[in-house]
Amino acid sequence: MEIDAQQQQRKRIIVALDVSSENDALRLLGELDPRLCRVKIGKELFTACGPRLVTKVQQRGFEVFLDLKFHDIPNTVARAVEVAACELGAWMINVHASGGRAMLEASSRALRDSAGRQPLLVGVTVLTSLDDAALRELGHCHSASEQVLRLARMCEAAGLRGVVCSPAEVTMLRRELPRGFVLVTPGIRRPSEAQGDQKRVMGPAEALAAGADYLVVGRPITQASSPGAALDEYLAAIHGNSRDSD
Numbered sequence: 001m002e003i004d005a006q007q008q009q010r011k012r013i014i015v016a017l018d019v020s021s022e023n024d025a026l027r028l029l030g031e032l033d034p035r036l037c038r039v040k041i042g043k044e045l046f047t048a049c050g051p052r053l054v055t056k057v058q059q060r061g062f063e064v065f066l067d068l069k070f071h072d073i074p075n076t077v078a079r080a081v082e083v084a085a086c087e088l089g090a091w092m093i094n095v096h097a098s099g100g101r102a103m104l105e106a107s108s109r110a111l112r113d114s115a116g117r118q119p120l121l122v123g124v125t126v127l128t129s130l131d132d133a134a135l136r137e138l139g140h141c142h143s144a145s146e147q148v149l150r151l152a153r154m155c156e157a158a159g160l161r162g163v164v165c166s167p168a169e170v171t172m173l174r175r176e177l178p179r180g181f182v183l184v185t186p187g188i189r190r191p192s193e194a195q196g197d198q199k200r201v202m203g204p205a206e207a208l209a210a211g212a213d214y215l216v217v218g219r220p221i222t223q224a225s226s227p228g229a230a231l232d233e234y235l236a237a238i239h240g241n242s243r244d245s246d
């Protein structure tokens with residue numbers, strides 16, 4: 001399917017395929033339009049179905065954010081990143097920033113040196129499930145937001161293209177990081193929707209206005225009676241946002 005550059009630019013929503021079977025994933029895809037969104041395959045679906053499903057999803061025209069959050073020694077992560085790029089053709093992949101500068105540099109170098117498609121490589125800063133108390137318990141002496149900024153700067157210096165962050169951190173990161181540094185945010189909800197286990201949420205238009213580039217949306221779309229209609233509502237909510245015409 002041919003998707004022009006403007007459409008690509010407007011595809012801000014990444015639907016999280018948080019299911020554990022191929023049937024469920026393909027049923028969901030049947031409800032979505034690859035010209036309007038991208039999809040995220042995380043540890044649950046990847047562990048259940050493996051790379052074959054990534055290929056099937058791509059064959060249906062969807063670009064894939066492979067959310068496997070690699071975290072290991074530099075050589076191991078660099079090789080995994082290369083395979084995700086060259087053999088799986090992922091559109092976006094991520095690694096844990098807390099794996100350290102050498103691991104981040106090895107990852108971005110592996111991509112630069114690879115002949116395959118260059119996915120967006122983004123870092124996971126501080127998991128939103130960790131608060132200041134949990135970080136102290138882990139031995140960190142900074143608050144969560146200080147740690148997020150520190151790790152985001154490290155990602156940028158190591159050549160990563162952006163980070164995954166909570167909507168609450170978007171404004172600070174947009175101010176502190178260079179223009180073009182990609183911010184990907186989960187925790188997106190419209191006012192009428194259940195927050196579920198998300199603690200700090202933001203509406204789609206607000207998150208984009210604050211400076212997010214991509215919004216990861218799971219249950220509000222995947223568990224709607226009509227996922228396609230729910231996606232349309234999200235697109236209507238962000239329609240007209242100035243960043244859409246970048």
Ligand code: C5P
Pocket residue numbers: 016018042127128129164165166186187188196198216217218219220
């Ligand atoms: O269903 P919901 O919209 O809450 O899904 C959000 C998606 O984003 C899930 O796949 C979740 O694992 C992911 N995510 C998150 N918070 C992070 C990182 C990823 O919610 N900090």
